[in-house]
Amino acid sequence: MNRSKNLQRLQNETFDICIIGGGASGAGCALDAALRGFKVALIEKKDFASETSSKSTKLIHGGVRYLEQAFKNLDFAQLKQVRHGLEERQIVLQNAPHLARPLPLLTPVFSWFEGLYFTIGLRMYDFFAKGDALPKSRWLSKKETLLRMPSLDAKKLHSAVLYFDGQLDDARYCLALAHAAEEAGVAVANYTELVGVKKDTNGKLTEAQVRPTEGEATFGIKAKLFINCTGALADHVRLMANPKLSKRIRPSKGVHVVLPYEVLKSDDAMLIPKTSDGRVVFAIPFEGQLLLGTTDTDYKDLDKEPILDDKEVDFLLDTLTRYLAKRPDKSQVKAGFGGLRPLLAASESASTKKLVRDHEVEHDPTSNLVSLLGGKWTTYRYMAKDTIDKACELLSVDRECTTAQHLLVGGEDYAFEDWKIIQTVYRLAKDIAKNLIRKYGSRAHKVARLTQENILWAQRLVDKYPFIQAEVIYQVREEMALTLRDVFARRTRLEILDWEAVMEALPVVADLMAQELGWTAEQKQQQIDEYTAQLQSFIKSAQ
Incomplete structure (x- = not known):
């Protein structure tokens, strides 16, 4: 990717679509739009995936928790989210096989009834994933479980349920999307911040004013349509385009800690289905270490990077300890990180834990800005498809999405x-x-x-x-x-x-x-x- 050449293009050319935000959704939209024949610009304030898209739990999944909530609460929105996630899971795995792969997950249980409950739930999960290539779930004996995950507390353990989801290197997957977009003709530039907009006499956006890195001169990017893919910061761009809009995003903070591989001693991940704050927690082997997370708390200070704090470390270690023969020590923490979920909220009072990880494509007729709001990593491609479908409608063209079969950079002839x-x-x-x-x-x-x-x-x-x-x-x-x-x-x-x-x-x-x-x-x-x-x-x- 040649940033200098791309900055020249951004200054001198007029584009069909300018996409603001270089995370998974923005890079996904850029690739989709380019493959449909549009002339596209993609800008990112910092680095690709520098916010939410590099700080996930590294899972590609439909969401076991969403499936449980869907049936407990008869919530069809949750069920739709699970179905979309499982449909997209296989596409994410196949389009970058070097960066994404199947991952076995164990759910330890402490009674026969618990094992039956989770087995039924995961069989339903399998049903919604019918047709994909991942192995189906099964109920393991205590002996089988300890062979796969010897660090578990054998005295408490009854058995475990094994199922499969996917795992990805989120930041590099996002980078592969941006790289693939550039190779498809997109003018891509990181460290290019949106600082203002220009409008025509009818109030429609005509130009994005941007500043590449600190100290360089501001210039304008001209485009027929602007798409806002800035995740947790989406309201900032929406209000820049039209100050009369109401806020839509409810950011939620989630953190992870990284421990030595030896804490779990397994190539399987573990799903912890019950925590004191009502979430699930995952313990996942990643790059030779153990990734443990996540939490879910409101976050207001969007000018500051969310980071892991000592109380969150204690909470995650306490949660994991209930399943292990030996408690991990706080001194074993090797690293950690915090990230934000760009949740869509109907009201300020709603708990972030109850909000659906669904997305919405919003078109503001006053400014003509399109905003991709909400969503999650697994469904980035489906979200991008919805967004570029809307762009096609607004630009009065009819072009089909082809990203489901498009291999990303590094996926070609991969072995x-x-x-x-x-x-x-x-x-x-x-x-x-x-x-x-x-x-x-x-x-x-x-x-x-x-x-x-x-x-x-x-x-x-x-x-x-x-x-x-x-x-x-x-x-x-x-x-x-x-x-x-x-x-x-x-x-x-x-x-x-x-x-x-x-x-x-x-x-x-x-x-x-x-x-x-x-x-x-x-x-x-x-x-x-x-x-x-x-x-x-x-x-x-x-x-």
């Missing part, structure tokens, strides 16, 4: 076993070769080839992880990485795996990025200082 070729040809360690295939898919050879340009780039960023220096070079040259956090948080994912490892790798990554981006010594030090301060604030808050 996991190609890691063996990379290992042999480029003389890389087994774990490094496997990581390259999982992160970059069929483009992994392009990353590995950089080690022939400079042999030093074959070195690891930090000893205990498979990430190598060549990845940083590739991420800058091909994936629009502009800051240290772009690399650590959203491209290697080291920030959400191990804060200490990030601190150790920081000088090496800073040197590589400075070399590629032409940073001065002062600019490099500023990047290091700012990111170090950010990491230290995360660590302090979680203790």
Whole structure:
């Protein structure tokens, strides 16, 4: 992806559609619109997936909790959400097979009745997912359960129910969407902030005023139609376009902690169906660690990044402890993060836990702004389809959506076993070769080839992880990485795996990025200082 070239296009061309927001929904809309033949611009205030889209539980699912609520409350909106999620689950898995894969999940139970209850529920989940390729659920004996997850408390355990959903690397999946959109002709640019709008004499939007990175000159992007895909910040753009609109988004904060793999000792995930705050919690193996979350609380201060705090750490550890033979210690927490759900709320008094993760495509006839509101990761493609269907209606064209069959960047000719070729040809360690295939898919050879340009780039960023220096070079040259956090948080994912490892790798990554981006010594030090301060604030808050 060439950001400089794209910024030139944004300044000099007129587009059919300009999409504001580079998360999953925005990148999904951009790809869909481009494949339908529209001339498209996609801008993002920070980095792709820098907000909600990189801070999920990494699951692709219909929502077991929504299914339970649908039948308990006869809520057909919840049932529709489950059906859409399960339909989209298979598409998410097949369109980027290097970034998404099936995941077995265990639900431990403590009585025969509990086992029967969850077995019936998950059989219904299977029924709504009929026709897809994932294995069906089954009730496991106590012995089978402990073989799969030996860390469980054998004294309390009766049995468990096993079912399957999907898992994805959310930030890299979003990046693959943006990259695929650019390859389909979209002018894509991160760090390009919307600062104002221009309208015609009838009050319709004609131009988005944007500022690329701090200090660069503001310019206008001209388009026939503007689409707001800014998630939890959607009301800000809506009110910029039309100050008379009422707010629609009710942001909810969810956090995750990361623990060592040994806490669960399993390649299966665990669904904890009952918590003190009325949610479900997942304990999920991710990138060799254990991801535990999430919570659900109101969040008002949208100018500040939501981060993990010590009380939330305690809540999640307490929740997990009830199922384990040995309580995890707070000192074992390696990293963590907070994110926002862009929930649609009918009233201020409604509990965020009861709000449906559905979406709505809103068209404001006064400004002509289209806003994609609400939704969740699993249904990003379906949400984008609805949105671009609306765009077609407003632009008076009739073009079919084709994204269900469109492989994303790295998914073309993908074969996991190609890691063996990379290992042999480029003389890389087994774990490094496997990581390259999982992160970059069929483009992994392009990353590995950089080690022939400079042999030093074959070195690891930090000893205990498979990430190598060549990845940083590739991420800058091909994936629009502009800051240290772009690399650590959203491209290697080291920030959400191990804060200490990030601190150790920081000088090496800073040197590589400075070399590629032409940073001065002062600019490099500023990047290091700012990111170090950010990491230290995360660590302090979680203790």
